[in-house]
Amino acid sequence: MDNADRHLYFSFFNEVNIIGQLSRAQFEARLPKGVLLPHFSVLNHLVRVGDGATPLALARAFQVPKTTMTHTVSGLVQRAFVTLKSNPKDGRSKTVWLTNAGREFRDDAIKLLDDDMEALRAAIPADKISALVPALEEIRVFLDAYRNEPEDP
Amino acid sequence: MDNADRHLYFSFFNEVNIIGQLSRAQFEARLPKGVLLPHFSVLNHLVRVGDGATPLALARAFQVPKTTMTHTVSGLVQRAFVTLKSNPKDGRSKTVWLTNAGREFRDDAIKLLDDDMEALRAAIPADKISALVPALEEIRVFLDAYRNEPEDP
DNA sequence: ATTATATAGTACGATATCGCATTAAATTAA
DNA sequence: TTAATTTAATGCGATATCGTACTATATAAT
Known part of the structure; x- marks a missing residue:
């Protein structure tokens, strides 16, 4: 090269x-002190695609190690934004459920971020972003697959 | 929105x-255990744009807090990839200089990464990346400027 | 059925990151 | 000139991230 x-x-x-x-x-x-982007991202994900996901599924969705997701979810539990239930389909596993407080927090956070979003949109219009996202997805998918490839023997 | x-x-x-x-x-x-992306990135930056930069200038180049750059540079000093000299133009300040070991490490690291780069290029050709970079730069520049804007009074 | 292997979650330890406060030097104001 | 303010770097403390190891459960192999 x-x-x-x-x-x-x-x-x-x-x-x-x-x-x-x-x-x-x-x-x-x-965001309020101590609430980090991963906290918001997980809440947002649960709202968008539905709750009841396992911690491992969340870790995969965000491409972080499962220990990291355990930590993130425990922060959400401490703040009572989610609750954990045992997974009826798998005794090793758990499921993550939004509380009302979690949904409210996510909605409020979006409002807090909205001015910034608008400012960004004023500078970088939505069609410019739409043009980027598919390529980024493609690169992300490649990296994800590549990472799991076996090494050369 | x-x-x-x-x-x-x-x-x-x-x-x-x-x-x-x-x-x-x-x-x-x-990379060898304990050498992280920021270490490599700083070495690469110094090779590309020339050494003698101050830690603060490096922090700005990579948009990290200066305490983070202090930490990163100290790791490079420990590995003897750079040396610090006092800044003759400013007694508070220092300048960061590549050692031969630092240049060699950077060159070797690039070779180690080359196979991965090739694999990526095979999946996502260079012209697709070139098409993305200017828009990303634009977004990065906006975010950098936006962050430094005064708050609403 | 029993055993071996794989998987989900977590506890623990190491360390990168970063905010705050401090020190020393430079710059500005009076 | 002297005093006040700003700035560069760093020490310190808090904590997010992540690798390793462990436990409990599920799945596969025999």
Whole structure:
């Protein structure tokens, strides 16, 4: 690979990382102290796709180690934003359920973030974002699959 | 903002965050234990744009808090990949300089990553990445400027 | 049926990240 | 010049993240 291509791919990942850092910091500055982006993200996910997911399913959805998701979910439990129930289909497992407080918190957080979202949309219109997301999804899917590939023998 | 747009922007940041996580984990799996992506990134930056930068300038380049950069640089010093000199222009400040070991480590790391890069390029060709980077830069620049804006009075 | 293997969740330890406070030096104001 | 303010770097403390190891349960193999 020549230097130009190498630099291109490095630049891509560098931009992605910086956008991730900045957006996360911005998000968390709006949320109550101690509530982090992963907390909100999990609540939002449960609202959108429905609750009752297992912690492991959530870990996979967000591509984080399961120990990390245990930690995140325990924070949500402490704040009574979710409750855990045993999984009737699997005695090893649990299921995660939204409480009313969890739904309210998620709705309120979206309102808190809405001004920032609007400011972003004013600078970067929605069609520009729509144009990016499919390619990003493709890259994310590749990385996810690649990570699970067996090593060369 | 309607739900569709909100979800679009959330999806964008979600994809960005996951790509950041996965790429970082992949990178670090190739590097020697204890050497992290930020270590490599700083070395690579110093090689590319020249060494002698101050820690604060590096923190700004990577959009991390200066305490984080202090920590990262100290790791590079421990491994003798860089040395710190006092800044002749400012007694409060320091400058960061590559050692031969640091340059060699960076070059070797690039070789270690090259197979992964090739695999990625085979799946996502360079022109697809080039098409993304300018928009990502634009978003990053917006977020960086937005973060420094004064609050509403 | 019994045994072996795989899987879900968690406890624990290591450490990266980052906010706050401190120190020393530079800059600005009076 | 002296005093007040700003700035660069770092020590310290809190905690998120994540790897390893462990327990309990489920699934597969014999």
